[in-house]
Amino acid sequence: MASLELKNIVKRYKSHTVLDNLSLTVADGETLVLFGPSGAGKTVLLRLVAGVIDPDEGKILIGGDDMTDVDAEFRGVGMAFQNFALFPHMSAFDNIATPLEAKRSSQGAIKAGVDSVAKLLKIAHVLSHKPRALSNGQKQRTALARALVGSPPLLLLDDPLRNVDAKLRFEMRLELPRLLADRGATVVYVTQDYKEAMALGDRIAVMSQGVIRQLGTPEQIYREPANIEIARPFGDPTINLLDVKPARDARGIYVGLSNVQVHLAEAPETAIGRDCVIGLRPESLHFVADNQPGAIPVTVEAETPLNEKIVTLVRTVRGREILVSRPAGTPGRNEGRAHIAVDGKSALLFDHASGERIGAKTVVKLRNGEAA
Secondary structure (H helix, E strand, C coil): CCCEEEEEEEEEECCEEEEEEEEEEECCCCEEEEECCCCCCHHHHHHHHHCCCCCCEEEEEECCEECCCCCHHHCCEEEECCCCCCCCCCCHHHHHHHHHHHCCCCHHHHHHHHHHHHHHCCCHHHCCCCHHHCCHHHHHHHHHHHHHHCCCCEEEEECCCCCCCHHHHHHHHHHHHHHHHHHCCEEEEEECCHHHHHHHCCEEEEEECCEEEEEECHHHHHHCCCEHHHHCCCCCCCCEEEEECCEEECCEEEEEECCEEEECCCCCHHHCCCCEEEEECHHHEEECCCCCCCCEEEEEEEEEEECCEEEEEEEECCCCEEEEEEECCCCCCCCEEEEEEECCCCCEEEECCCCEECCCCCCCCECCCCCC
């Protein structure tokens, strides 16, 4: 295993700063997911660690050793990038075997290693094929197999499941954590799929515009997003966001929804009287009887069954739309008037102007050092 430490990394292309004074530590054996939109700097960061490109400023330490100026082949890194980078004149077997060939492994060890990882990734039947005869999904899995087969201490995986079909992608979300744990590698994994990030990451670093905006466990990122930008992509269906202005009465801090005072058990005092946005996860809302305290009157607009859950679109008295999610087979209204209740403990409050979560206690913008 090998830890990874990035110290004040800066990467520019002409006048455009792609990575802006970024620092980050990945522990031995940890899987860190880099999550963010296209253009956030995720792939550039992987290429810097791999040694494919050089930083303009900062240091890259692998296993405690400064690798900033060390050539890629001497860094002990396994790589699988989006563009596959397969040798076109070689079979899938030979492509996968290249790290073992470089180690001068025996022919028996090479065959056993390639066969094992190919079986796991379900490409054993195409090992004799050259890249031009492979589908994009098979090419992607071949590149992933090549990265895994040599059991490198540090693995860099750039969205390796992007081109595989939905069924295999789901299976690999379950299989990859076990596979990576068995090999004991330190992993930096890039994805734009929040489900993948939640399933695979010990921690998630959410990136935007060359900066890490929040770093935490999957649960922390989901339940305590630093801002609206981070809250939106984590969840399916997406989080409900409604303009509110919190106030206080004898029972505590509340917001108004459909002319009903909804009390928020853990709302910060600093939210009172401010223009805010309340974030309500669809699964934290549920249908209730009209006489239940805090019941919010709504009109059901549509219902969509989604196998394991049912998503209902409702409209408040003021015409604002809200999504309500419940497990399939549980009771709920599918038309007409209804009432919903809010789990006040799970509600999130964001500043309307900045989008930052009110009361956030963690350092979320990593510049000039690691998060506290």
